[in-house]
Amino acid sequence: MNCPNFKKCGGCQLQNMDYDRQLRFKQAQVVKLLGRFHRVSNIIGMKDPTHYRNKVQAAFGERGGKLISGVYQSSTHKIVPVDDCLIEDKIADSIIVTVRKLATSFKMRAFNDTTMRGFLRHVLVKRGFVSGQVMVVLVTNDGEFKSSRSFINALLQRHPEITTIVRNINTRRTSMVLGEKSEVLYGDGYIEENLGGFRFRISPKAFYQINPVQTQVLYGKAVEFADLKGNETVVDAYCGTGTIGIFMSKNAGKVIGVELNSDAVNDAKHNAKLNGVKNIEFYNADAGKFMVEMAELKMKADVVVTDPPRAGCSLEFLHSVLKLAPEKVVYISCNPKTLARDLKTLINGGYKVKKIQPVDMFPFTEHIETVCLLSK
C-alpha cells in the first residue's frame, strides 16, 4: 500500500510491508522477546487491516495564510497535512476535513504554539463502529467561540451522523491534546458503543481501545485465559472504562476495577449500571498503591487481570500481586519489552507462563499487543 505521507508522518512504520509480512515480522518480535518463557501462539491478524482506528485526532495550523490539519511530523512540531489515512476511520477523516473548510469560511484562526495565540488547536473524533454514534471534540484556546451556534449547525448539516459536539479548552504549552475544561456544545458530551453484547460509554478523555474489531478478539482471549468458574474474585487493574471487568463479570463472583483516570472511573461506574452488572466495584487509584493496600488488608483475589500502559506494571504492583498470590494472572500488554521485564519478576516470584497470544491491534504500525496467561 502506498501512502503519500509515509516518510513524513511516521505513524505507520511497517507501511512498506504487505500485511502477511507485517504479521510475520510481529510474530518474530514476540518470539524474540518472549519465546524463552513459553511457546508463542500465532498472532491473530485482521481480515481487512485498513481504516480500523475509531479515534482520530488532527492538529491544526496555518501555512501561507491557510488553515491546515494533519499530524505532527515524527518528533517535530511541523504539521504534515493529512485528509485521509489508511488506518483511520473514513467518516472521522471526512468530518475533520469539513471542520477545516468551515473554520476557513468562518475565518477562524489556528492556534500557534510559538506565539500562543489563535483559536483552533486540534479536532478529535471518536466513532462507535457498531452504535454509529459520533463525538467531535473541538480543542481550542480560551476566549470567545465566535458564531459557535452557526458553526455547529453548519457542521451538523453536513454530517448528520454526529451525535455530540464538545469544546475542550487547552491554553497550555503542551503536547497533550486535551486541556482540563470542557463544555458540551451539542448532544450528551459522550458516545456509547456496543461490544460483546454490552454497552459502553466513552467520554472525551477516557481511554477506549482504538481497534474495535480486534478488541473483541483480545478480550475474548483474556476471558478464555481467565477460565472463570463463577465464584472467583477478579481484579481488573488499569481498567479504563471497566470494559474487561464487565466482560468477565458474568462468570465471576466479584470484580474489582482500579484505574487512575477519574473520567474513566466515572464512565466505568456508569457502564456497570448501564449493563445491569452488580458484582463489580471501581476504585480511582494508582494500581500499584491499590494493590499494596489489598495485600496489606489480606484481601483475596483469584485472578488478576492487568492491562497497563506501555511502561508496564510498577514493581510495587508486581510485588503486591506476588503477595496476593492469585491462582492466575492474565497480563494484557501493548509493549512486549516491558511485558518480558514484568514476566521475569512474576516468574521469580513463583509463577509459570502458560500461554502467550499476540493479537494485531495496530496494523501498519510497529505496535504489538500480547495476552499472556500465568499461573502458580
Ligand code: SAH
Ligand atoms: N483495560 C482498559 C484500559 C487499558 S489502557 C481497556 O481495555 O480499555 C491503560 C489504562 O491504564 C488507562 O486507562 C490509563 O488511564 C490507566 N493507568 C495509567 N497509569 C495508571 C496507574 N498508575 N494506575 C492505574 N491506572 C493507570
